Amino acid sequence: MKIPFNKPYLTGKELEYISEAHALRHLSGDGVFSKRCHRWLEEQSGCQKALLTHSCTTALEMAALLIDTQPGDEVIMPAFTFVSTANAFVLRGGIPVFVDIREDTLNIDETKIEEAITDKTRAIVVVHYAGVACEMDIIMAIANRYNLMVVEDNAQGIMATYKGRPLGSFGQFSALSFHETKNLNSGEGGALLINDPRFAERAEIIREKGTNRSRFFRGEVDKYTWVDIGSSYLPSELTAAFLWAQFEHAEEITHRRLALWHTYHTALEDLEAEEILRRPIISEEAGINGHIYYVLLPSIEERTRFIDYLKSRDIGAVFHYLPLQDSPAGRLYGRAHGALPVTCSTSDRLVRLPMWIGLEEVMDTVIGEIYNAVSHLRGR
Numbered sequence: 001m002k003i004p005f006n007k008p009y010l011t012g013k014e015l016e017y018i019s020e021a022h023a024l025r026h027l028s029g030d031g032v033f034s035k036r037c038h039r040w041l042e043e044q045s046g047c048q049k050a051l052l053t054h055s056c057t058t059a060l061e062m063a064a065l066l067i068d069t070q071p072g073d074e075v076i077m078p079a080f081t082f083v084s085t086a087n088a089f090v091l092r093g094g095i096p097v098f099v100d101i102r103e104d105t106l107n108i109d110e111t112k113i114e115e116a117i118t119d120k121t122r123a124i125v126v127v128h129y130a131g132v133a134c135e136m137d138i139i140m141a142i143a144n145r146y147n148l149m150v151v152e153d154n155a156q157g158i159m160a161t162y163k164g165r166p167l168g169s170f171g172q173f174s175a176l177s178f179h180e181t182k183n184l185n186s187g188e189g190g191a192l193l194i195n196d197p198r199f200a201e202r203a204e205i206i207r208e209k210g211t212n213r214s215r216f217f218r219g220e221v222d223k224y225t226w227v228d229i230g231s232s233y234l235p236s237e238l239t240a241a242f243l244w245a246q247f248e249h250a251e252e253i254t255h256r257r258l259a260l261w262h263t264y265h266t267a268l269e270d271l272e273a274e275e276i277l278r279r280p281i282i283s284e285e286a287g288i289n290g291h292i293y294y295v296l297l298p299s300i301e302e303r304t305r306f307i308d309y310l311k312s313r314d315i316g317a318v319f320h321y322l323p324l325q326d327s328p329a330g331r332l333y334g335r336a337h338g339a340l341p342v343t344c345s346t347s348d349r350l351v352r353l354p355m356w357i358g359l360e361e362v363m364d365t366v367i368g369e370i371y372n373a374v375s376h377l378r379g380r
């Protein structure tokens with residue numbers, strides 16, 4: 001593919017920091033680079049504690065442990081999301097209860113949450129799709145009224161905001177991803193942010209195999225021991241060193257992605273006016289981070305032909321989530337609250353356009369080919 005869908009960005013400092021970590025001879029987790037990353041995340045988000053993990057998936061698994069998900073507990077979430085949002089809770093015996101998404105933002109429809117609550121409901125998991133904020137004021141008010149936990153799957157939302165406040169700072173917990181497809185990356189990587197201080201100590205323990213090893217290293221206890229269930233959720237210093245290079249350029253990376261996002265948005269305005277496609281809708285409350293630029297086509301057939309046309313021109317454009325409630329594991333372990341027409345329709349019609357730093361140089365080609373693809377769809 002000459003113009004791929006994604007190209008992970010390298011700042012140029014990654015190998016230098018890895019060799020620094022190597023020279024320090026502290027290669028396991030929580031050395032100087034991990035600590036720098038933790039501090040940066042805490043300052044960026046205002047969270048009580050940030051902990052690097054191997055992935056967003058494992059950060060969500062930690063959240064499922066921290067909220068004490070018990071077999072049969074229900075967790076309300078959208079079905080238009082990555083499998084890990086649901087799977088993390090299913091591993092603890094939880095039952096994902098899928099509600100529909102909004103037509104405009106493609107985020108969980110906050111007006112459908114309350115009717116899905118039962119006496120088994122334990123938590124609401126929100127996903128800020130494409131780094132566009134969910135309606136957090138309303139969602140937090142519902143959670144408080146019913147005494148539910150809120151976990152933000154903020155895999156896509158680093159540096160994005162809701163009413164000026166960073167995404168990931170609203171729920172008791174939030175999970176970030178640093179997978180190579182995300183805005184800031186370390187190949188594989190993630191972080192759990194803890195906003196509610198009551199959970200900070202247990203989060204450290206769960207991440208360190210159920211031991212109080214973190215307290216031991218701080219000199220708070222004179223030996224460490226097995227105190228709770230847990231696993232090994234901390235990445236090595238090599239990963240943290242790589243990630244630190246990305247954090248240092250977070251502003252610039254976000255800025256450059258946003259410029260690409262706005263280029264698409266302006267260039268495709270006419271096609272929206274002609275009702276050939278729909279562009280993303282961003283509410284006034286949402287400050288975005290240029291994670292994804294998507295368009296919605298009228299039908300799955302047109303979407304498929306659109307993707308195939310771009311592929312024939314060596315341009316990578318891709319669809320996104322298959323509705324979780326219709327997947328084999330989703331049917332087995334979860335349930336849908338009512339019909340999910342917006343989820344199904346969005347899944348059929350959405351296509352993500354190439355988005356990576358460096359795309360600037362070929363942006364004219366990409367936009368030209370999008371117009372050609374549209375002419376092709378209309379048989380002209």
Ligand SMILES: *Cc1c(COP(=O)(O)O)cnc(C)c1O
Nearest residue numbers: 055056057082084155177179190
């Ligand atoms: C990417 C992504 C994940 C998974 O992230 P990993 O770091 O690969 O585990 C989870 N949820 C959402 C919404 C994502 O976009």
